[in-house]
Amino acid sequence: xxxxxxxxxxxxxxxxxxxxxxxxGWLRRNALALGALAVVLPIAATTIGSNExxxxxxxxxxxxxxxxxxxxxxxxxxxxxxxRLREPTASEEIAAAEAPAGARAVVLEFDVGAxxxxxxxxxxxxxxxxxxxxxxxxxxxxxxxxDDESSLPFTASAxxxxxxxxSGPFIADVEVSNMGGEPVPLPPFIRFAIx
Numbered sequence: 001x002x003x004x005x006x007x008x009x010x011x012x013x014x015x016x017x018x019x020x021x022x023x024x025g026w027l028r029r030n031a032l033a034l035g036a037l038a039v040v041l042p043i044a045a046t047t048i049g050s051n052e053x054x055x056x057x058x059x060x061x062x063x064x065x066x067x068x069x070x071x072x073x074x075x076x077x078x079x080x081x082x083x084r085l086r087e088p089t090a091s092e093e094i095a096a097a098e099a100p101a102g103a104r105a106v107v108l109e110f111d112v113g114a115x116x117x118x119x120x121x122x123x124x125x126x127x128x129x130x131x132x133x134x135x136x137x138x139x140x141x142x143x144x145x146x147d148d149e150s151s152l153p154f155t156a157s158a159x160x161x162x163x164x165x166x167s168g169p170f171i172a173d174v175e176v177s178n179m180g181g182e183p184v185p186l187p188p189f190i191r192f193a194i195x
Contacts (some may be wrong), residue, residue, distance in 0.1 A: 003042060008057060009163045018019070059140050062189075063187055065191065067080075067082075068193055069192075069195055075117075076115065076119065077115045077174055079113030079114075080111070080176070082111065083109065084109055086107050087106065097134050100161075102164050103164060104163075104164055104166075106125075108143075108157070110192065111154075111156075111157070119144050119177065121174055121176050122174075123172060123173065125137075125171075125172050126165075126171045127170060128170060135161070137159055138160065170195075171194070173189055
């Protein structure tokens with residue numbers, strides 16, 4: 001056979017593998033959700049925490065009413081003061097003989113004037129200067145043991161055991177609760193100055 005040429009058979013190449021699809025990691029797939037979570041969680045924690053804090057502290061004494069030594073103040077339509085410190089008498093709940101070594105007993109007194117509210121008081125005695133230490137009264141009774149059978153006016157008192165090195169001036173913080181009225185949000189408290 002002359003002059004006839006046979007074309008070469010095209011060679012088939014191996015089929016090309018498809019290009020690999022880039023795999024995205026878990027973090028990339030969930031980036032939007034994780035970003036939203038990073039924004040929402042602090043906001044939720046702050047909102048819940050501030051609401052709980054406000055509810056828990058809503059009725060704690062908040063704003064002091066400062067009263068100079070020898071003065072009085074009116075709260076819940078009742079006059080309080082003046083406040084004074086004195087040594088306990090032998091007939092009182094706490095006497096100087098009961099004070100342990102290195103301590104002394106004192107009694108805080110303040111007058112509670114006429115009013116028609118049922119009151120309860122809690123008292124804290126603090127140093128106004130120096131170390132600014134604070135003391136709670138001995139015993140568990142209220143400084144203002146008012147009930148329906150008590151009569152106003154009366155003298156409220158609370159006994160304290162102080163270290164012998166505690167010296168004035170002192171501050172008496174008196175938290176007054178109006179037992180017959182509605183609770184007062186962020187109630188004031190009385191801060192008596194005592195020398």
